[in-house]
Amino acid sequence: LHNMRTLDSMSPNKQYKIAGETLYIYAPLAHRLGLFAIKTELEDLSFKYEHPVAYARISEQIKASQQRRSAVYNDFSHPIAQRLADMGLKFDAKARLKSVYSIWRKMETKHIPFEEVYDLYAMRIIFECDDPAREKQICWQIYSAITDLYRLHPERTRDWISNPKANGYQALHLTVMGPDGNWIEVQIRSRRMDEIAELGFAAHWKYKIGEGEEESELNAWLSTIKDILDNPEPNAIDFLDTLKLNLFASEIVVFTPKGELLTLPNNATVLDVAFELHSEIGMHCIAGKVNHKLVPLSHKLRSGDQVEVLTSQSQTPKAEWVNFLATAKARTRLRQLMRKEMLPIIERGREIYESYLAEHGIEDSNHVITKFLGTMHMENREELFLSLGKNEATIPSYMNKVLRPAQASLISKILRPLTGKRGQGSADTAPVKQTVNMKETYKLVTSDNGASNYKMCDCCHPIPGDDVMGWVNDDGDVELHAQNCPRASVLKASFGKRVIAVEWPSQKNTFRANVRIEGIDRQGILMDIIQMLSQNMSLDLRKLDIEADQGVFHCELALKVSDTKEVTDICSKLKQIKGVKRTARVSQV
Structure with missing residues (x-):
């Protein structure tokens, strides 16, 4: 604070x-x-x-x-x-x-x-x-x-x-x-x-001294957090997500057959209850009874449900269980169990990976592992090593070629600011790539032929005038994200040192913006909308979907605009059309 x-x-x-x-x-x-x-x-x-x-x-x-x-x-x-x-x-x-x-x-x-x-x-x-x-x-x-x-x-x-x-x-x-x-x-x-x-x-x-109901609840929660911290996920993003999963705001209350009350996050399942009661019960859980009706492990619970967990000693934990667990305690316990079983296989995969690097004279680094994960379509190191250890995947024969240019490129990026040299003819195809000074505001530049020193992200479609941030990716390029983009939240929390402040260029370029319109249906309203857009504002309309049902219509537009102010003006003018009740810019349609 x-x-x-x-x-x-x-x-x-x-x-x-x-x-x-x-x-x-x-x-x-x-x-x-x-x-x-x-x-x-x-x-x-x-x-x-x-x-x-x-x-x-x-x-x-x-x-x-x-x-x-x-x-x-x-x-x-x-x-x-x-x-x-x-x-x-x-x-x-x-x-x-x-x-x-x-x-x-x-x-x-x-x-x-x-x-x-x-x-x-x-x-x-x-x-x-x-x-x-x-x-x-x-x-x-x-x-x-x-x-x-x-x-x-x-x-x-x-x-x-x-x-x-x-x-x-x-x-x-x-x-x-x-x-x-x-x-x-x-x-x-x-x-x-x-x-x-x-x-x-x-x-x-x-108000109270000693263990009351609320204090016990807090101690149980703190115990779970301590458990997560003592056994962190190998992947930083997974770790943060697991921790954040336990900070739930929306809760449900369920009961055991004996009438004991359990507070769980929304979307909790029978398997969550099993792990909440005890790790051993979670490991051997085969199904559940909700309000005396037999249901599978993945059954989502509602507030007030009475839940009985059924177990079998022959049951063993499955990797796919993680997909329908809503509590951090259950996910952490399951991953611990799975990791314990997979540890020898992961170590075998790690040895294969390290032998390959040693054989080709490549030094292990974050950049190298990122290239491996991207080329082999893996989420993290653990998944890569597990696939190699199980012989489910092999390192491609062309991997050496993928890595060497990447290393050369990385060295050139480091040396370029020192030497100030660029390849011949590069200025004809793109603006000079700025050296990124993390402490200063990065000036966004777009050349006359449309090339720019930044990349727009598909996850949030920012346009000039939006509150945006820059993020320097593994290739040294600056990606733009809207401040309210869910992906941006993760990047700021997990890779904060790569985040930079940016400033929009003053020159005008066109960007795609999406607008949703709602209102009361009447004859001719579509024509009025199109005339407003094409004649009064001379806009480049890229998509228009309109649907009417029982006297109410919904319309979704995609247009080319120069900045966020233009979108605000469009929404304001559309609201002046008779029958239009609401207009708003949305991330995508």
Whole structure:
């Protein structure tokens, strides 16, 4: 948190690296420990450095709408406060505003403007209660009082009192229709629950000494994390993913036949339950009974299911089991078991690999192993050595030729900045490749014939004006990723030293952008859309799919544009067409 608060003093590439690591690992970690205030600040600060323009815009919109929001909140909260006071309760009632980051996430995922984010705030009621045994009763009394005043949303009541979240969070949530016609969430907590919600397990010392239910839950989770750290995955990305897998936010609760409660991540399976109970049970699991019905190992569980695990001593772990495990504990245990069995074979494969390098006079390095993995289509070293050891794969006869030019190329890349020499005629086909200074902002250059000193990534299709970062790949080329691209999050967290800040070129080039349109169907609306695009804006239309069903239409466009501002203008003008209700840029259609 201190690093994030002092990020201003860092170079841009360090800002991207640290902000990326924060969103990928540390914010979810804070959430899992119940440190809500820290988690929120970490997310907002990461967002501020990754998307400075969007952060400033949303902050300004929040400020501008404050007066209107306050008026709506006062109209909504006054009758509730009056009713609770009449009940003789001591309480604090306040509005909890959504964080800038969570507002942006909602706008991005639902493709809606700021004005359509209706749940900008929630009402939080914190009551005083000296007797923890009465907290649940008072929560439901307040619930009853509120539902007497306002209409309840039947599917948005969350009881985290009877079944607390794994991070210790307890509260009763309900959603009711406010006086302005919008849904408003109300969170009901005791003072004890509120302190635990804001400060996490650290607040428990005030209320309990010794092993309580929540402390046991934390110890079990910390034990799993320790287990992962003691037995890390050989591949750094797999290790991070396994660790992150255990920072789940969405949870389900299932029961054993004896009525014991298990908290698991969403999409957990029967096999996850088996490993949760004991590694030996997981190893020998053959099937399960869910609500007394026989199901396979891969059966996904739902909250409230009763799960019985069936085992057999003849059963042995299978490598494909990893595909339907949702808990980090189960994955770590399974991989440990599989690795133990495969260790002799992996060592045999390693010997084959090292003998080949020694025979051809090639020195082992990250660059060499990357070429091996790419040429032989393998995910990581372990998979390569396992395939070689099992004789399922052999090193291609042309591998020596693949490696030698690569090594020569690597040496030339190192020497070129020192000598300043380039091959003859190269300037005719591409701009001079810039030496990448990781500490400075990398200037993106595109020549008149379209050649550039960067590569666009297919995973997110960034265009000029987007918040982007550069990543230097194994060949020394700069790849561009949108800041909100899932792949970029992994790169920042795992290969942060290769991340650089970039600056878009000022010259105009065209890039593909994808736009989604929704609205009310009417005769002639397609013609209006096409005329708006082709006549008024002279755009290069590359794809148009439109489908209408029961009076509503959905349209997906792909066009050539010069920058992100042009896409914003297009969306704004399309919304002026009669019947069009929503337009938004999407990553791909």
